[in-house]
Amino acid sequence: MQPRLRHAIAVSALAISAATAAQAQDVVNVVCVVEEWCEALREPFFEETGIRMEFLNLRTNESLVRIRAEASNPTFDVFYGGTGDPHFVAAGEGVTEPYESPMMAELSEDMLNAVNGAYLPLYANPIAIVVNPAVLEEAGAPMPESWEDLTDPAFRGLIGMADPNSSGTAYTVIATLVQIFGEEEAFELLAGMHQNMATYTRSGSGSLQPTGQGELGVAIIFMSSALREREAGLPIEIIIPSEGTGYEISGISLVANGPNPEGARTFIDYALSAEAQDLGTQAGSWQIKANVNAAPAPGGPRLDEIAVIDYDFEHFGQPDVQTGLIARWTEEIFPVPR
């Protein structure tokens, strides 16, 4: 009886997992970070290819954790969106595999070079200085043109930025400054900006709305949401600092050994098409799209129109570099009374 019981357990486990695997081949399973965008792609993708796209909305790092955990028996085919770092890590660990998409001919060469084949670029989003001119005028501050300008005491109490301990946006700002000025000078600059800070927000774009409402004069944030809100009528201006600015490149990756690799490739090709990228803009993702034929967001620039720095994604994406810089900021800048 005993061996048979054990056998029975094994059989039932097998039977159940076999039934799970027996799901249809005409489905692509996507781990999706940008929910509205994926939702917008689902119907058109089905109409064009006859393949159903199912997605699970997870946050960037959760997605990585999920794909990593399932590496031996993946249930997902594609990892879509989110910041670039986890795509780099996934490619390094081999849980995603490189894919030479035919659509690469249509993608921005700068973005392709920056990610260096680790994944396929989906969009780029630069850091920008967003200002409310009326507030600056009232406070007697000039229009800032560079990162240096933000240390001018005229901006005292006017600037809002995210807290790097709670948001990746602020880390991108710190990494950008370190790459432009070198670490020592960058931290002097950050110390100067600290004196002008009105608030460190909890979320990345938390200072945008207060700036539009005239509560703050300057917000340091990713550009896409500022573009969208400017179009919605906020009286803001978007400034790219003269020293250049950093950016993030979001990506799309093919999961290694996924259940439906053919469908996954079809989906990736589709997602990188100008048509699919335009759907993203319509769904409210106003970043600079990787496909050069995609229409730019209303009022939005192309990547080659703005002074972006040669951002070293590989180095500054490493967790220990990241923790080190944030720790230094927390030690040396955050506690200084202002």
Next chain:
Amino acid sequence: MADLAQTPPRSLSRAIPLGAVPVWSGIALLLFLALPLIRTGRRFLPLDYMLHPLSLGAGLHWAPAVAAFAVIALYLRPAPRPAQARRRADMAAVILSLGFVGLWAALFSAGTPFGWGAMGASLALCIAAGSALSESNRVRGDAFTGAGILLTLLFVTLFITYPLVMVIRSAVWIEGVLTLDQFRATFSSSLFLFVDNRFTEVNEARMVAYWATAGGAVALAWGLWSSRAAALWRRAWMVPLWVGAGLIAGWAVGIMIWGRGALPSTLLVAVIVAPAATMLGFALALLGQRTNSRAVRGILGVASVLPFITPPFVIGFSMIFLLGRRGLLSHDILGISPFANPLYGAPGVILAQVLGLAPVAYLIIRGSLNSLNPALEEAAQTLGASRWRVFKDVTWPLVRPGIAASLLLASIESIADFGTPLVLGGDRNFLATEVFLALTGRYSQSEASVYGVVLLFLVVLVFIASRWMLGVKGFATVTGKPASGAFLALPRSLEWILLSLAGLWFAFILSLYGVIVYGSVVELWGINNTLTFRHYIEFWNTGWPVVWYTMKLSVASAIPAMMVGGLIAYLVTRHRFWGRSYLEFGSLLSFATPGTVMGLAYILAFNDGTLLMTSTSAIIVLALVFRNMPVAIRASMSGLAQIDRSLEEASATLKAGSGTTLVRVLSPLLLYPLLAGLIFAFVSAMTAVSQVIFLVSAGNNLATVMLLARVERGQLGVAAAMATVLIVMLLALIVLLLVASRYLDARNRGKGLSI
């Protein structure tokens, strides 16, 4: 009672056994055979018969079918003697639980999500096993009681205890290793607690140490002084306890003043908000009870309902409109410079929370004031006591339990509050928001769990402290016999002070709500003040489907919350059984646990494997049911306490089972408590944010979560329109129900059915 149910002649006369045990075993068998056993993905529908047990082949997952079949076979043989019947029931209980365990062992070893078949069969097996337990006299009561006990124990364990255990597990069990690393990392992080700032002239760490020493010294002195009468040497072992508690209290005060970070911010706000809200509530309650003006009473009644129907962060959000850097009052009227506005941070959070919690305090204290017999005050005055003396020696001791309850509730709510700090916190961070930001901003489940554990610990600490320090007994002075006399009127000057306080408070609340309505009809708040209905049109297109969906889910969660709550209240008050205090404790826990922690717990418990339920509407409904159930429990328990047991005994004598008694005798008498539980559950489901913010998904968005997202994204006009619609709808619903209940009440009185 048990003997009555087992009168031998009846069971002998039947050839086919139709007791609860075989019937429910049969139902388990049917459900098992009729439905797909498992799911392949998250979705519960449509039914996929590829996953029927038959198509899954042979295996351990057939255990429930075998068990159910065996039990039916067992019951085909008559058991004429009570001893035999008891032995048979014992065997049935063992077989059924083996079937239950077998099924879940098979599912867990395969790791596939459970399906309708597994769920239905398991519930039916539970009911059958519970009935068997009562038949074998292991549980005193009939089949209904046994099944109810087993089911509620299962629910509380699965949906309250287990998820919370998962939070603790996730905090200490990281990548397969038991470690305190995450605790160490979090506690040393500047987000949690930051004391020694080397850039300031003051040495904060030393100041905190002074405070701690002072606290310890004061505690020691107080301990010695208070036990001077007792033989001191007998209480010597308590000295380290006093000193320890004093040190901790002093340290806590120290970090509140000198420290920064989530822990001191949360403590500081709670320490200020709880007494402030309670005092305001007490003042309003005194006024409401003793004023002669009907208008004042009416206004207090309406205003005290408002916070319940307002999504928790909306007050904070309208305070930005009113008092923010460009606020209507602060900037446009008072002319405070936008760059010197102190709203963001502790002041704003404290103000918003006091406003939100004062009505809660009002309701609690008003309740305990009302339970005071006016004759006592009159008697004291007749005996020549001054007004102050009457208040100090008669009124105060009698309302003290209400004050204590209000302090307890206000501090727990303040610690757990998530929306207000998110909107008004500014530079300050708070424990409840840190749970959210750790999970959604820093993507660290273990860090979020550590914050969750700290929050749980604080809440439990508040409970224990309030029991220990304010462990006053309630005095019932209203006996049901007609009370004579009237409450002492307030002194003229005091009444005027209270009236102007209430007037100020009400004017402020009114302008807060007015600002929301105004914000919903202007083009772009503060920038373009042209009137428009654009936001309402956009709300109708994008927001209304979500609101409608939220209403459906709220109804779907309110009804089970009421039923499970009523059932638990009935079992706990009317029966003695193993696990009774666990049931009570579990429901208290689900009430006290901060919403973000519960949401995190559900994600950790139900995100994969056999119990996979995230990204479905089921998990949202479950979270809301078990979150809102405790109020139904409390309401039903106090209702049950007023119903004499002789009614149930009469019903039992007439051979009604306890299920029938509960439905036909008790429920009509409990109509109001149950209805109150239902309304509360519905309204809090409609306004819930913190417990569901992690659980919403693409097709399952909820109104308040959408509202918060819009506030965060800065679509203030649409957000204001949505908030207005929600508030007006819920207010209309409450008014409608009040009117309906008056009408029903009048009709019942007419029939002489008054309770």
